[in-house]
Amino acid sequence: SRPSTARRLSGRRHFTDNSKSTQHSCLLFTTNVRIIILGERIQRGLVIYICFFKGADEDLVPKIVNVLLNVKLSEDENGEYVSVLDLPGNVLIIPQATLGGKLKGRKMQYHTNIEKEKGMELYSQFVSLCEKELAANPKCMEAGVLVKHGTYGNRQVLKLDTNGPYTHLVEF
């Protein structure tokens, strides 16, 4: 499958074939973070499922937070799409290591997932930075919106009641 092929051929994020005999260049990407955003059009906020892969590091965290808090996926009262910061809306973060699964025969394998300890560290940085960004945003402060989050490595109880699921995948 793609991510493992990319890893096998090159540890670098981009692999460019510069040999003169070929007309094309090849870009092979490795996935460091996979995120599912369970948005929906009515409820005021985002549910973020996050999985870190081997290779993810601290430098990624501000980038991910910046994208997720600023991408325009929430419909406001005028039917315009705005960011969760601009809505302003709540953020629910759920660690979801199963997102790193790759189909092998009839089973899922998780060999490319990050080591548990490192994943826990990045997850915790991710949650803290989201909290910090919401706290630093006057609109969010005034509206009293919150970051809620699940515990890394544990089963999570989740109730989702949506009037139109609106699910996106983002990879870094």
Add this chain to the structure above:
Amino acid sequence: SRPSTARRLSGRRHFTDNSKSTQHSCLLFTTNVRIIILGERIQRGLVIYICFFKGADEDLVPKIVNVLLNVKLSEDENGEYVSVLDLPGNVLIIPQATLGGKLKGRKMQYHTNIEKEKGMELYSQFVSLCEKELAANPKCMEAGVLVKHGTYGNRQVLKLDTNGPYTHLVEF
């Protein structure tokens, strides 16, 4: 991003660089179908979010159905992972075009999604084949499990009450 790069460089699913001067070969994948499986460990069944991309065709449908109904993602009473057919469990299918979104700046773009009419056709074939497979399975028939599905192109109301979300991504 990866899928569009792959499409730009090659319309074929696999692109192999056979030029003699290079030691490696490049595999570039295009995504034809993206599926999120919202499983969970307690409730008896699978929720399948499906999005077809440009390039998806009828030949893919039996392959997808075969994988989804046979992949071992459901925990039975003995704590063993079995397929939804073997559980046996219900299948809820939700068309989710937003899964085809690609981040461009602060917005999502859906340029690589399949044309609506073709997507509707493939979705309908997908649902029918799932129904057929469950109906042909003695365990499923006996247990009275069902395929339920959302309507293509409409907003769906969804209540999900899970005691441990267990989410996987599968691409074809």
